[in-house]
Amino acid sequence: MYKILNAEKLSANVFLMDVEAPRVAKHCLPGQFVIVKMDEIGERIPLTICDYDAEKGTVTIVFQPAGASTTRMAQLKAGDYFEDFVGPLGQPSELCHEDLEELKKKKIVFVAGGVGTAPVYPQVKWLHEHGITADAIVGAKTKDLLILEDKMKEVCNLYVTTDDGSYVRKGMGTDVLRDLVQNQGKEYDLCVAIGPMIMMKFVCLLTKELNIPTVVSMNPIMVDGTGMCGACRLMVGGEVKFACVDGPEFDGHKVDFDLAMKRQQMYKTEEGRALLKLQEGDTHHGGCGHCGGDK
Amino acid sequence: MADVLKKVPVREQAPKVRATNFEEVCLGYNKEEAMEEANRCLGCKKAKCMEGCPVSINIPGFVHEVKEGNFEKAYQIIGESSALPAVCGRVCPQETQCEGKCIRGLKGEAVSIGKLERFVADWAKENGIKPVPAAQRNGHKVAVIGSGPSGLTCAGDLAKMGYDVTIFEALHKAGGVLVYGIPEFRLPKDKVVAAEVENVKSLGVKIETNVIIGKSVTIDELLKDEGFEAVFIGSGAGLPMFMGIPGEQANGVFSANEYLTRNNLMKAFREDYDTPIAHGKKVAVVGGGNVAMDAARTALRLGAEVHIIYRRSEAELPARKEEVHHAKEEGVQFDLLCNPVEILTDDKDWVTGIKCIRMELGEPDASGRRRPVEIPGSEFTIDVDTVIMSLGTSPNPLISSTTIGLDVNKRKCIIADEEFGKTSKEGVYAGGDAVTGAATVILAMGAGKAGARGIDEYIKSKYAK
Numbered sequence: 001m002y003k004i005l006n007a008e009k010l011s012a013n014v015f016l017m018d019v020e021a022p023r024v025a026k027h028c029l030p031g032q033f034v035i036v037k038m039d040e041i042g043e044r045i046p047l048t049i050c051d052y053d054a055e056k057g058t059v060t061i062v063f064q065p066a067g068a069s070t071t072r073m074a075q076l077k078a079g080d081y082f083e084d085f086v087g088p089l090g091q092p093s094e095l096c097h098e099d100l101e102e103l104k105k106k107k108i109v110f111v112a113g114g115v116g117t118a119p120v121y122p123q124v125k126w127l128h129e130h131g132i133t134a135d136a137i138v139g140a141k142t143k144d145l146l147i148l149e150d151k152m153k154e155v156c157n158l159y160v161t162t163d164d165g166s167y168v169r170k171g172m173g174t175d176v177l178r179d180l181v182q183n184q185g186k187e188y189d190l191c192v193a194i195g196p197m198i199m200m201k202f203v204c205l206l207t208k209e210l211n212i213p214t215v216v217s218m219n220p221i222m223v224d225g226t227g228m229c230g231a232c233r234l235m236v237g238g239e240v241k242f243a244c245v246d247g248p249e250f251d252g253h254k255v256d257f258d259l260a261m262k263r264q265q266m267y268k269t270e271e272g273r274a275l276l277k278l279q280e281g282d283t284h285h286g287g288c289g290h291c292g293g294d295k
Numbered sequence: 296m297a298d299v300l301k302k303v304p305v306r307e308q309a310p311k312v313r314a315t316n317f318e319e320v321c322l323g324y325n326k327e328e329a330m331e332e333a334n335r336c337l338g339c340k341k342a343k344c345m346e347g348c349p350v351s352i353n354i355p356g357f358v359h360e361v362k363e364g365n366f367e368k369a370y371q372i373i374g375e376s377s378a379l380p381a382v383c384g385r386v387c388p389q390e391t392q393c394e395g396k397c398i399r400g401l402k403g404e405a406v407s408i409g410k411l412e413r414f415v416a417d418w419a420k421e422n423g424i425k426p427v428p429a430a431q432r433n434g435h436k437v438a439v440i441g442s443g444p445s446g447l448t449c450a451g452d453l454a455k456m457g458y459d460v461t462i463f464e465a466l467h468k469a470g471g472v473l474v475y476g477i478p479e480f481r482l483p484k485d486k487v488v489a490a491e492v493e494n495v496k497s498l499g500v501k502i503e504t505n506v507i508i509g510k511s512v513t514i515d516e517l518l519k520d521e522g523f524e525a526v527f528i529g530s531g532a533g534l535p536m537f538m539g540i541p542g543e544q545a546n547g548v549f550s551a552n553e554y555l556t557r558n559n560l561m562k563a564f565r566e567d568y569d570t571p572i573a574h575g576k577k578v579a580v581v582g583g584g585n586v587a588m589d590a591a592r593t594a595l596r597l598g599a600e601v602h603i604i605y606r607r608s609e610a611e612l613p614a615r616k617e618e619v620h621h622a623k624e625e626g627v628q629f630d631l632l633c634n635p636v637e638i639l640t641d642d643k644d645w646v647t648g649i650k651c652i653r654m655e656l657g658e659p660d661a662s663g664r665r666r667p668v669e670i671p672g673s674e675f676t677i678d679v680d681t682v683i684m685s686l687g688t689s690p691n692p693l694i695s696s697t698t699i700g701l702d703v704n705k706r707k708c709i710i711a712d713e714e715f716g717k718t719s720k721e722g723v724y725a726g727g728d729a730v731t732g733a734a735t736v737i738l739a740m741g742a743g744k745a746g747a748r749g750i751d752e753y754i755k756s757k758y759a760k
Contacts, residue, residue: 023506023511023512024511026512027510027511027512037467041562041567041568041569042569043561043568043569043570043571044467044561044570068569069569083467084467084504084505085505086465086467086505086506086507086511087507087510087511088510088511089507089510223553223556223557223561223570224465224466224556226465226466226507226533226691226693227533227534227691227693228475228533228534228535228552228556228688228691229535229550229552229553229556230535230537230549230550230552230553231549231550231553233537233544235544240537240539240543240544245691245693259544259644262546262643262644263544263546263644265546265643266546266547266573267571267573270571271571274569274571
């Protein structure tokens with residue numbers, strides 16, 4: 001059992017928890033993730049690592065309720081427990097393996113979308129601790145959905161944008177990146193984009209045009225997260241890759257996003273049914289179960 | 296009077312009934328049936344059956360006790376050689392092992408050794424009889440990686456010798472393929488697997504789940520920082536293979552590992568569990584091994600029409616005869632001598648069919664099996680909405696790639712000797728599918744026993760100096 005030491009609501013729909021998991025905390029590096037399972041009947045859910053503290057033995061996770069399981073998870077409080085919490089999984093960011101002197105010469109820009117700010121944070125923090133201050137563009141739908149603004153400011157040059165213009169500026173992360181490169185004379189050697197797949201796809205289309213090598217962090221459906229099932233498989237540069245062991249970070253210009261987005265929809269109707277069942281409780285009698293959804 | 300040339304028949308759920316549930320197919324012997332079947336054993340002095348058992352259970356010895364009605368004694372005799380009798384009695388391919396060598400089999404049917412072993416183990420569980428722990432602990436710490444059949448056996452044997460053993464398991468439940476791979480209807484999870492795991496724990500073995508060696512901690516750290524004097528690697532071969540044909544990334548195409556893990560470990564077949572599974576209406580399972588049979592029979596129970604697609608003929612099916620027989624009885628259709636060339640999809644990338652080509656058998660290949668050859672122009676399509684790829688698995692390179700000085704062969708299998716499981720790294724032993732590639736439960740148990748012997752000798756010799 002893994003104790004939740006702290007549970008906070010970061011925004012209207014984003015939750016943060018500090019979880020006691022010493023083995024995971026000790027081995028974490030930026031770019032990795034964990035899999036959690038709430039209780040006996042729960043499913044295994046891959047989650048972003050937002051922060052970690054090896055000394056305290058804690059790992060900070062951030063998530064956005066999207067289906068039945070994460071909605072149920074959002075109700076957990078400090079003092080509650082996860083039955084299972086496993087990690088760190090996946091390959092650490094390649095930045096951690098590069099020669100530090102070479103890395104210091106590089107100009108890096110991060111583009112985060114929504115809850116994708118959470119996995120960007122440990123990367124910019126790690127760079128900052130190693131004497132590198134990166135630029136980071138954080139996009140949120142509206143002001144209310146912006147997360148981690150203050151923490152990000154401490155460790156990078158932050159550019160905030162909102163889709164509806166309710167805070168700082170109006171527009172997408174891609175608009176800001178284009179502006180920085182084409183109007184403000186910025187040059188980048190590397191872009192790291194993390195967020196919804198559609199957002200990563202559009203960042204990649206732009207950076208291809210701007211000729212900036214781009215790394216993305218993929219978030220396909222997963223089950224075990226250890227490479228034993230292939231549920232998370234992707235096509236990258238024409239080859240099959242398992243996001244959980246070969247990734248989650250890949251060369252964004254090589255990822256087949258359209259295929260990945262179609263695969264992400266595979267259980268859409270099942271997820272919808274499970275969420276309805278949770279919201280409607282005993283009044284739910286599977287009325288939605290026979291419609292066939294949009295499959 | 297019963298015909299002594301034939302096995303006492305074992306009670307089973309009727310095919311039409313069981314094809315709709317996940318309850319165990321084979322109901323096993325009762326006391327009277329077991330004693331009657333045991334009576335068929337000739338009690339050979341040079342027992343051939345024992346040669347056929349990879350862990351050399353004293354078969355005539357335990358069968359004699361069953362005949363006499365001394366079931367507890369029979370359980371102890373089995374326990375001298377096997378840590379998981381309730382499992383092995385159910386899933387071993389006895390026809391090619393112990394029962395394949397039984398003298399009775401020359402003129403009639405072999406003694407039903409597997410069903411007798413199962414009876415004894417189930418009887419012991421129902422009567423609360425546990426294996427006997429070591430009288431004294433020796434204080435030496437050993438780590439076992441993986442809680443599948445090889446790891447559980449190795450840990451059990453070491454604990455009986457007095458070692459302080461901790462098993463590290465990557466998943467959230469112990470048992471390896473016994474919990475995620477083999478379905479409930481062949482191997483009940485709570486009644487059998489969890490009970491066997493509890494038995495191993497009752498010997499003093501600790502099990503730490505959710506620890507991925509190579510990620511959460513490395514073997515070198517276990518040896519240097521956590522005080523373990525030796526390590527046994529029983530991490531299995533869990534990496535699924537795909538064919539590399541067009542359409543394989545479509546929605547509705549699963550590895551058998553994913554399909555079975557969702558259903559067995561995550562209990563997706565139950566409404567009250569959160570994990571979903573695709574309920575196909577018409578399912579193709581590609582492959583002919585036990586895993587393919589398990590996937591096919593699972594899909595059938597989830598309500599689908601199921602086709603097994605296998606490139607050789609029935610005689611070459613690698614699955615157990617009993618499982619093929621069960622699958623046929625339940626209504627699984629076999630499309631033999633055909634091989635998929637493409638998976639067809641609709642505009643939303645969902646599977647709509649599988650295009651196959653017919654095969655004929657040519658000359659025997661290096662493995663002695665006749666090689667299937669395509670018949671040009673014989674392509675045809677089966678309309679399906681789900682495809683399950685069951686082409687085999689290989690060892691996950693995670694452990695070998697994070698352990699300094701551990702040698703692997705070109706198939707990424709760890710190199711270890713057969714007698715003691717010794718690897719290229721001092722203090723590190725290995726066995727089971729991690730060494731051999733995907734094989735059987737009982738072979739993995741044999742390798743676990745060998746590893747325990749190797750570790751015992753290694754630690755003893757270190758302190759003898």
